[in-house]
Amino acid sequence: MSTNENNIPQVPGVPGVEPASVEEPTAPRPPLPPKADQSGPETVTPTGAKTGAPKTANAQQGEYLTTAHGARLTNSDQSLKAGARGPVLLQDHHFREKISHFDHERIPERVVHARGAGAHGVFRGYGTASKISQAGVFAKDKETPVFVRFSTVLGSRGSGDLARDTRGFSTKFYTDEGNWDLVGNNMPVFFIQDAIKFPDVIHAGKPQPDREIPQAQSAHDTFWDFVSLHTEAQHHTLWNMSDRGIPRSFRMMEGFGVHTFRLIAEGGETVLVKFHWKPRLGVHSVTWEEAQLINGADPDFHRRDLADAIEAGAFPQWELGVQVFEDNDDQTFQGIDLLDPTKIVPEELAPVEPIGLMTLDKNPTNFFAETEQIAFNPNNLVPGIDVTNDPLLQGRLFSYLDTQISRLGGPNWNQLPINRSHAPVNDMLRDGMHQTAVHGGVAPYRPNSLDGGNPFETPADARPFIDFPQPVAASVKERKRPQSFEDHFSHPRLFWLSLSEVEREHTAQAYAFELGKCWDENIRVRQLRHLAAIDPDLGRNVATMLGLPEPEPTEAPAKDVEPSAAFTQVGKTWPTEGRQIGIVVGPDVDVAALKSLIIAVDEADMVPLVIAPTGGEVGGGVVAQRTYLTARSIEFDAVLVASNAAPGDDAHHGLDAKAAAAGPEGLDPRVALLLQEVWRQAKALGAWGSGSDVLTTLKLDDSVGVETGSDPVEVFKTIMELLSQHRAWDRFPTTGRLA
Ligand code: HDD
Numbered sequence: 067m068s069t070n071e072n073n074i075p076q077v078p079g080v081p082g083v084e085p086a087s088v089e090e091p092t093a094p095r096p097p098l099p100p101k102a103d104q105s106g107p108e109t110v111t112p113t114g115a116k117t118g119a120p121k122t123a124n125a126q127q128g129e130y131l132t133t134a135h136g137a138r139l140t141n142s143d144q145s146l147k148a149g150a151r152g153p154v155l156l157q158d159h160h161f162r163e164k165i166s167h168f169d170h171e172r173i174p175e176r177v178v179h180a181r182g183a184g185a186h187g188v189f190r191g192y193g194t195a196s197k198i199s200q201a202g203v204f205a206k207d208k209e210t211p212v213f214v215r216f217s218t219v220l221g222s223r224g225s226g227d228l229a230r231d232t233r234g235f236s237t238k239f240y241t242d243e244g245n246w247d248l249v250g251n252n253m254p255v256f257f258i259q260d261a262i263k264f265p266d267v268i269h270a271g272k273p274q275p276d277r278e279i280p281q282a283q284s285a286h287d288t289f290w291d292f293v294s295l296h297t298e299a300q301h302h303t304l305w306n307m308s309d310r311g312i313p314r315s316f317r318m319m320e321g322f323g324v325h326t327f328r329l330i331a332e333g334g335e336t337v338l339v340k341f342h343w344k345p346r347l348g349v350h351s352v353t354w355e356e357a358q359l360i361n362g363a364d365p366d367f368h369r370r371d372l373a374d375a376i377e378a379g380a381f382p383q384w385e386l387g388v389q390v391f392e393d394n395d396d397q398t399f400q401g402i403d404l405l406d407p408t409k410i411v412p413e414e415l416a417p418v419e420p421i422g423l424m425t426l427d428k429n430p431t432n433f434f435a436e437t438e439q440i441a442f443n444p445n446n447l448v449p450g451i452d453v454t455n456d457p458l459l460q461g462r463l464f465s466y467l468d469t470q471i472s473r474l475g476g477p478n479w480n481q482l483p484i485n486r487s488h489a490p491v492n493d494m495l496r497d498g499m500h501q502t503a504v505h506g507g508v509a510p511y512r513p514n515s516l517d518g519g520n521p522f523e524t525p526a527d528a529r530p531f532i533d534f535p536q537p538v539a540a541s542v543k544e545r546k547r548p549q550s551f552e553d554h555f556s557h558p559r560l561f562w563l564s565l566s567e568v569e570r571e572h573t574a575q576a577y578a579f580e581l582g583k584c585w586d587e588n589i590r591v592r593q594l595r596h597l598a599a600i601d602p603d604l605g606r607n608v609a610t611m612l613g614l615p616e617p618e619p620t621e622a623p624a625k626d627v628e629p630s631a632a633f634t635q636v637g638k639t640w641p642t643e644g645r646q647i648g649i650v651v652g653p654d655v656d657v658a659a660l661k662s663l664i665i666a667v668d669e670a671d672m673v674p675l676v677i678a679p680t681g682g683e684v685g686g687g688v689v690a691q692r693t694y695l696t697a698r699s700i701e702f703d704a705v706l707v708a709s710n711a712a713p714g715d716d717a718h719h720g721l722d723a724k725a726a727a728a729g730p731e732g733l734d735p736r737v738a739l740l741l742q743e744v745w746r747q748a749k750a751l752g753a754w755g756s757g758s759d760v761l762t763t764l765k766l767d768d769s770v771g772v773e774t775g776s777d778p779v780e781v782f783k784t785i786m787e788l789l790s791q792h793r794a795w796d797r798f799p800t801t802g803r804l805a
Pocket of ligand 1: 176177178179182215216217233234235236249250251255256260261262264323324325407440441442458461462465466469470
């Protein structure tokens with residue numbers, strides 16, 4: 067048997083995989099040579115794809131088990147006792163060290179955005195922003211390492227990924243000029259206009275304090291009590307209730323900086339900008355039924371999807387873009403107050419100009435060390451990027467720094483490897499809990515004459531960070547909301563009008579679901595009146611679903627608005643790489659045809675997943691990745707039903723000759739359920755040869771987005787076209803009342 071460069075025996079045909087042994091090893095293997103990134107040999111993904119990506123390292127590289135201070139240990143399985151059946155001795159230092167460390171393994175979860183997943187990557191500037199910002203990160207072809215963490219907002223660390231919720235989209239750019247953190251969401255607006263209300267909205271959305279339920283859900287009284295009492299929250303809530311609240315994948319979400327930021331050019335000129343992340347794969351969502359199935363069948367759906375895609379080499383990408391506005395005296399654009407985080411600027415009025423490309427290409431090696439310990443902070447700015455007076459952003463500048471001190475146990479969280487700046491740090495900060503730096507010298511103060519005067523203040527020509535000297539209008543100190551923040555209905559209406567009919571139906575159903583879970587009728591009626599203010603049809607339809615009378619609108623939107631084409635997910639086409647194609651096969655499958663389909667799916671950079679009655683080999687070396695028992699519709703973007711071995715021969719009819727002949731009840735019920743769910747979710751369905759009989763038996767064949775034929779590769783080509791639109795949208799039933 068051959069060995070690789072680390073002297074590890076190789077299994078023929080599967081590079082980097084060690085031969086399986088049922089025996090427990092009795093002698094240590096020579097330790098792997100330490101690598102900078104602690105990575106090991108190549109591996110394969112759970113979906114069977116070869117990765118080319120390094121395998122996660124062994125938990126420990128060394129030969130022998132030791133204590134935390136390095137003494138070798140001989141036994142970590144039995145505690146030290148006074149006789150084999152006697153009491154455990156306090157003297158057992160190894161027992162106490164091991165258990166005590168374990169007792170403290172958890173740190174407090176984030177107060178919001180506790181559930182998340184992250185990845186490393188790189189950002190490459192296009193150079194197009196260099197004329198408006200001096201930040202080196204935007205320079206042409208400049209590559210900057212990044213770490214991104216995606217999250218839900220309300221749920222705990224262990225909650226399901228498919229909560230109906232906003233998603234966090236935080237990016238740490240490790241630039242040469244210090245870390246820049248862009249801490250955004252997948253929605254461009256926020257619930258509140260002033261940060262002082264953040265504890266209120268979060269207390270309302272989190273589980274209710276008496277029973278601590280519901281987990282990771284906004285469908286409860288306190289959330290809707292808050293929302294219905296705050297008209298400013300209507301816009302963000304509408305986004306949450308739209309399909310944007312249940313994304314198909316982190317890879318298929320937009321990201322928004324939400325606030326307006328100020329960019330400063332080399333010569334000191336300034337512009338105002340809003341940041342947008344545009345996913346290369348487009349913006350796509352699951353349906354509410356799928357979301358609920360996913361939370362039961364695979365609560366790690368988004369986390370798994372991100373890790374699998376990166377491991378398989380299907381690196382997710384986003385283009386960073388900016389909407390650019392003149393930095394005028396009152397920071398408004400065409401009557402829109404740019405400091406109000408509940409407002410959007412339609413792309414038709416201010417196009418999003420691309421300034422760089424982000425590619426996520428490496429999974430974390432250790433979730434805790436990286437994804438959990440990463441600490442984002444909107445204060446992390448670099449020369450050329452500055453904040454504005456948005457009162458929500460201003461409050462965030464306090465909150466993030468503060469929260470890390472309790473979450474990460476002291477003021478030195480910036481020294482954790484994942485948080486460290488890649489630029490030199492001379493911060494003069496000293497001591498504190500978990501100090502890992504060993505600072506030399508005697509003069510941690512400045513000016514000093516004992517340590518050569520270092521460090522010095524940065525002169526203007528050495529690119530210091532300068533807080534933009536914005537004039538502050540002479541004013542009175544007051545707790546007051548500006549008049550321009552008062553219009554709370556025009557912009558939700560703009561978003562509503564921009565949605566397609568089917569998206570409006572989904573949104574109305576989401577409101578009906580959520581309000582249907584509220585027991586207080588005053589809350590429902592109050593919220594319905596706001597919906598009527600956004601759009602009378604929306605208010606009326608949700609009221610009908612709840613069995614309540616047509617609501618009177620709270621107030622009319624302040625002004626007429628035009629819809630924006632950027633907000634709908636329907637009617638566009640997108641790349642399909644990384645999509646998962648389920649192929650249902652029977653015990654008697656036509657293996658040659660199956661193989662040709664697998665190759666075609668693979669060549670289209672999608673993931674073929676064979677679903678067979680049992681695990682193991684299906685035939686001709688093809689192995690089942692899922693069984694009728696383990697497959698659920700939610701993990702497939704499209705499903706094809708394979709033909710049996712002798713198409714056309716009556717003895718081979720459908721997946722199983724006898725069963726299909728007996729009608730739908732004769733089909734394996736799990737296959738029937740799978741196909742019916744795929745159909746109901748308006749996903750592409752296909753079949754070839756005798757596989758088509760299965761769709762006929764289930765009465766699914768005569769419908770949009772269902773393709774049958776004799777050649778699997780031809781059928782797949784049509785499926786690919788359908789997939790580029792994400793769903794067969796016309797298959798969703800609509801009432802016509804929200805058209
Ligand atoms: Fe926040 C975390 C996004 C308003 C206070 N926030 C957090 C995360 C994201 C956002 C993505 C997760 C970061 C991570 O992955 O570690 N937050 C936003 C956006 C907001 C916003 C887009 C408005 C536009 N946040 C906001 C306000 C406050 C906070 C107004 C407080 C006044 N947010 C926090 C926090 C968190 C946080 C409590 C929890 C964990 C953390 O900061 O690091 O400080």
